[in-house]
Amino acid sequence: MNILNAILAQAEENPQAAAVIQLHKDQDSHYRETIHYTYGALIHEAHHLATKLLALMPEGALVGVVMGNTPEWVLADVALLLANLTEVPVPLAFSGEQAAWLLQHCKVILTDETGAERLTQWQQGGLQLAGEVMAITSGETLAGVAPLKHTAARMVEDTVIKVIHTSGTTSQPKGVQIRRHGLDALVDALWLRAEKGDYQRYLNLVPLSLLIEQVTALYMPLTSGGAVVMPPRDMPPLGSPGVTASERLAIIRQAKPSSLTLTPALVEALAEKAQVHGEKPGLLTALFGRETVPLLAAGGAPVNAEILFELDRLGIPVYQGYGLSENSSVATWNSRGANRIGTVGKPLAHVEIRISEERELCLRSTSLFAGYSNEDPSSCSVDKEGWLHTGDLATQDDDGFISIIGRKKTMIITANGRNISPEWLESAYRAVPGVLQVIVYGDRQQFLSGIFVVEDIAKAQTIRQAIATFARENLNEIEHIAEPVLLPHTPEIMEHLFTVTGRPRRNAIFDFLAQQETAKA
Known part of the structure; x- marks a missing residue:
């Protein structure tokens, strides 16, 4: 699969279908929704923004993205794919020193209202920017845009399209260079474990600065004709300081998602609510606002197996997986018909796994990164045979399921x-x-x-x-x-x-x- 081609094809075939749904919270604490972008409108605006950006810089240049979980992020992401520019997402939770490190080589910095406020805070703390700041407001760039053409250019060159930074161990976080074809291979492999209808309504609760959320909130829905359901603009994502997972249960119930990615804390919050609900009928409606269970994926940190067993007993399977940015995110994942609780699943179809004598998990795949833009003590190495040494300790059972038992460096x-x-x-x-x-x-x-x-x-x-x-x-x-x-x-x-x-x-x-x-x- 070519992600960009697939998104463009959806826009050509179903231009009036909902691509981005925006939630708004009323005074009575209920959430209402509006279609913020149809596929046709999204691609029109993305073409416009891509053209504007390419007038300022050559293909391959670095573009910072300092935004919240908003439709502007979706617009910026698709436009950068079209323009063949390299996206540098900046987590809003980063310090000003970390942000300065990420943005130092960016020619342009794209912001929405939330990102602009954070950028101002960093600048008040001493951040100096070399690049031009460009505020993006969705819905204001449609004027004069030609209709979408069936012959729209398809990007097939395997270029670096993102540089993903994790917190690392210093104020200069490592930059993981993500390849276009690497992301394509990953999304292809994920679709082998999912069904098309799974991503018709994906609820975005995790920061879009995380690569896994870009994959699951944007590329999985938009390559299949689904929609990303976005929280109110003023709702901070999970992981933000002071935000507890239980505070997000109401929006899950009212949004009626077909899929979402859960943090371990959110899995625990759902389990607690299920326990309070007890044996009364209507559990799925009480939790998810629908009579069928969404596709629930979990990762990032271990989830207590007893909690997963209890949810599974209630007919709520949570498919735990494992990944890292160096593999463009997901490497192993449990799935329907192959869900072994307590493990992180089997390797995806494009991933080879090897456990070293020291019990370190090594993997080789077609979605591996193109190297680091800078090193960090937490960096992973790739040996001469192409094996990525993850630094994670693991076991693999006779059926191929992987269990992560710790970190080599945190032992x-x-x-x-x-x-x-x-x-x-x-x-x-x-x-x-x-x-x-x-x-x-x-x-x-x-x-x-x-x-x-x-x-x-x-x-x-x-x-x-x-x-x-x-x-x-x-x-x-x-x-x-x-x-x-x-x-x-x-x-x-x-x-x-x-x-x-x-x-x-x-x-x-x-x-x-x-x-x-x-x-x-």
Whole structure:
């Protein structure tokens, strides 16, 4: 599949079909929707914007995208595909120093209203831009655009079309260069695991700066004639400081999605709501506003297997997967008829898997990246045979299902010589009532330590007792955390200790704890 060709074909065949649906929240807290873009209108505007951008720079130039989850992002993404320009998405949760690193070589920086506000904040903090800032307002670039032509140019050259930055371990995050044909191969492989109707209404709740959300929210719906359902413009995405997953249950129910990507916290919130609903009829309608279950995908961090088993028992399968930007996102995924809870599924059709003697997961595929624009201590290596060394520790069972058991670089080795992978243990402790996030640490310590971000710090003593009880009943003694550090769920703490996808910033732990001690003194 050529993603761009497929989107253009949908616009030619069904120009009046809904491509982007915008949700608006009324005063009574109900969500209403409008069709923001038909396929025809989206491609018309994208052609216009692409022409405007190419008048300012040559093909292949870098273009920054500083936007929220808005229709303007969809417009910018499609226009950059048409223009064969390289998109540099900038997560709004990044610091000004990180944003400066990403934007330093961008000729133009595209913004919507949300992005412009964030850009101003960074500039007030000292950010200086070399590129031209171009504010995009959808619906204002249609004038004078010629009708869509059946002979619209198709981009077939395998160029770098995105540079994706993750938080990394420094203020200069690594840039993963994504190939056009790599994304094409990935979307092709995902369609082998999905059905066309799955992506008729995809609800976008995760930041579009994440590559996986670009794939699932934009390319899967738009290549199949579906629509991306976008949240209200003022609704921050999941992973934003201070946002809890339970706050998004209402919009899921009212949006009636056919598919969405879940964070681990959102899986847990759905399970809690299902438990409250009990055995009464109408569970799917109560959760999803529809009588059939959407296609639910989860990734980014481990999800507690017991929660997945319980949802599956209720007829709500959640298909957990695994991926990384270096593979253009997804590499393995559970699917209908092949869903083994506790694993991240089988490799996609275009992916080869190998487990090294050190248990490191290595993969080789046609969607691998074109290298880094800059290196970082968290960078992955590709050997001379084309195998990507992911840094993740894994096992593969006899049926081909992959289980991720930890990170090679985050493995804790205690003073007693015990090896402990913190990721799965963090997932386990998140099952304790009142606990929202966990970071386990203790390298070269005699006993493990842990930071627990809790929903209500006033219930600290009760939560401490629940942590101890959970450990005693479910974990071995080595995995007990005798003196957990409990912290309230605040935007400042979440931003300091976790990335936008909920991954712990392990290199920030000890500085943060030292600051806490200084503040007490």
